[in-house]
Amino acid sequence: MISQLKLIVFRDLLLATRSGGSWAQGSIFFILFIMLAAFALGPDQAERGFIAPALVWLAVTFASQLSLGQLFSEDLNDGSLECWVTDNRSLFVYVIGKLFSHWISNFAPILLLSPFAAIMLGADTSSVPILMISLLVGGPAIVLIGAMASALTANLRGAGLLIVLISGPLLASPLIFGVGAVQAGVINSVAMKLLGAISLFSLVLSPVISRLALKIHLE
Amino acid sequence: MPELLDFGKNSIFIWTCYGVTIVVLGAMIITSLRKKKLAKKALAIVLEEQKP
Amino acid sequence: MLSYFANPVRFKTLSKWVAPILGIGAAVLIIPSWIMALFIVPADYQQGDTFRIMYVHVPAVFAASGAYAFLAIASFFSFVWRHPLADTAARVAAPIGAAFTFLGLFTGALWGKPMWGAYWVWDARLTSTLVMLFLFLGYMAIRAAIRDENISARIGAIAAMAGAINLPIVKYSVEWWSSLHQSASINLSGSEIDNSMSTTLFVGIIGYFCLFGWLVINNMLSELDTRRTRALVIRSSDQRPSTASKQSTGNPDA
Numbered sequence: 001m002i003s004q005l006k007l008i009v010f011r012d013l014l015l016a017t018r019s020g021g022s023w024a025q026g027s028i029f030f031i032l033f034i035m036l037a038a039f040a041l042g043p044d045q046a047e048r049g050f051i052a053p054a055l056v057w058l059a060v061t062f063a064s065q066l067s068l069g070q071l072f073s074e075d076l077n078d079g080s081l082e083c084w085v086t087d088n089r090s091l092f093v094y095v096i097g098k099l100f101s102h103w104i105s106n107f108a109p110i111l112l113l114s115p116f117a118a119i120m121l122g123a124d125t126s127s128v129p130i131l132m133i134s135l136l137v138g139g140p141a142i143v144l145i146g147a148m149a150s151a152l153t154a155n156l157r158g159a160g161l162l163i164v165l166i167s168g169p170l171l172a173s174p175l176i177f178g179v180g181a182v183q184a185g186v187i188n189s190v191a192m193k194l195l196g197a198i199s200l201f202s203l204v205l206s207p208v209i210s211r212l213a214l215k216i217h218l219e
Numbered sequence: 220m221p222e223l224l225d226f227g228k229n230s231i232f233i234w235t236c237y238g239v240t241i242v243v244l245g246a247m248i249i250t251s252l253r254k255k256k257l258a259k260k261a262l263a264i265v266l267e268e269q270k271p
Numbered sequence: 272m273l274s275y276f277a278n279p280v281r282f283k284t285l286s287k288w289v290a291p292i293l294g295i296g297a298a299v300l301i302i303p304s305w306i307m308a309l310f311i312v313p314a315d316y317q318q319g320d321t322f323r324i325m326y327v328h329v330p331a332v333f334a335a336s337g338a339y340a341f342l343a344i345a346s347f348f349s350f351v352w353r354h355p356l357a358d359t360a361a362r363v364a365a366p367i368g369a370a371f372t373f374l375g376l377f378t379g380a381l382w383g384k385p386m387w388g389a390y391w392v393w394d395a396r397l398t399s400t401l402v403m404l405f406l407f408l409g410y411m412a413i414r415a416a417i418r419d420e421n422i423s424a425r426i427g428a429i430a431a432m433a434g435a436i437n438l439p440i441v442k443y444s445v446e447w448w449s450s451l452h453q454s455a456s457i458n459l460s461g462s463e464i465d466n467s468m469s470t471t472l473f474v475g476i477i478g479y480f481c482l483f484g485w486l487v488i489n490n491m492l493s494e495l496d497t498r499r500t501r502a503l504v505i506r507s508s509d510q511r512p513s514t515a516s517k518q519s520t521g522n523p524d525a
């Protein structure tokens with residue numbers, strides 16, 4: 001099982017390095033979102049800082065959803081997923097591996113950029129660590145919910161918008177508690193705990209649902 | 220009757236609410252009935268055509 | 272194959288009884304409740320006549336929540352037992368539920384203007400109703416996007432169930448979120464509810480549920496007919512041209 005996990009993670013990371021930088025698209029979108037938000041707000045508002053946690057969380061949420069579009073559909077369309085299953089390998093391990101490698105290749109760069117985005121938006125430097133912690137705690141929930149939607153729409157071409165449509169309502173909870181945790185300003189706030197709870201809950205629910213959905217697409 | 224229909228300054232809100240509700244529910248009822256009739260008709264035509 | 276067709280037939284005979292009961296029930300409950308609400312129930316001493324909006328708002332929101340529960344349960348049946356009827360029920364319930372949700376939001380907004388001085392406040396109840404509208408729309412979008420009926424049914428069922436599992440969490444988070452604002456919200460339990468008020472409201476809610484049931488059954492019946500028509504047309508077009516010409520020559524005789 002561990003060897004299968006290794007196989008899928010290394011394969012995906014290798015593919016990411018050879019994909020011509022498609023792993024960076026989410027990060028670029030992230031910065032672009034922040035920039036356009038600053039334009040919309042005007043220079044005075046954009047430097048005030050109080051909107052920084054909200055905007056960074058929003059940008060992370062959308063950037064992660066958009067980067068999830070191709071998570072399962074490529075493997076499903078080119079038949080490698082079918083090979084994986086016919087080789088009697090576990091679909092569940094495949095989903096976990098996919099999520100893990102996506103986290104490293106696509107989500108981690110966004111996370112690394114987020115403190116800079118927060119500072120650009122005038123956030124207090126002392127509030128940046130708590131923002132990072134909230135993104136680390138709540139990030140899994142966002143990616144897992146998006147992955148679930150990505151698996152459901154895996155057999156559709158250009159399902160990008162549909163993914164956001166399905167995951168969007170469910171993203172309300174991590175967004176609420178994520179921004180709430182930053183505003184609370186301490187690590188052990190109620191919001192942070194609830195955020196962690198939602199991540200753990202998604203960790204249980206999302207792989208199960210993604211596996212079911214992929215199984216249906218393979219039938 | 221006019222004074223019965225008058226709910227003071229907020230009349231317009233009340234009547235819009237009831238009006239929109241009636242329009243939406245009515246539209247749903249009418250489309251549902253029409254769809255049923257059309258579906259029945261189409262089925263009858265196809266069944267008639269395919270009679271041996 | 273036989274059981275597949277047997278069940279819709281049984282459903283059809285049953286619906287011949289149930290549909291009229293629900294339809295008449297809806298009419299004799301909803302219309303009197305509105306007449307009561309508009310002309311007979313006394314004005315609330317705090318909110319005045321604006322209170323009368325409650326009688327179209329609350330039943331719509333209740334029916335919308337009921338519709339989502341129905342969608343989730345039907346999806347569960349469709350997913351676990353692969354029951355085509357359950358899938359049809361889920362499929363036709365979604366747009367009806369979305370319409371009820373829209374009505375709940377619209378009347379809520381118009382109630383908010385005289386009450387709070389704004390059409391929209393990010394009150395917990397309004398906001399979670401908005402989330403529910405998007406769950407309905409997402410379900411409808413995914414059903415429309417997947418062409419293959421079988422896959423569409425199963426994927427849609429999973430999406431609906433995932434939404435249903437998450438809905439309480441979303442609702443709780445929205446409540447937590449709006450409690451931060453301490454915005455003025457109407458407190459129904461705080462104001463004195465007259466006996467005739469609660470009766471009228473209760474009658475209206477039951478009436479809306481009857482209407483929902485009637486619409487679902489009616490739309491299911493037309494969906495079944497359409498599906499059967501499609502199956503017959505596909506079957507006849509699959510036949511050899513020779514049989515088709517034989518049929519056309521055979522027809523004038525009949």
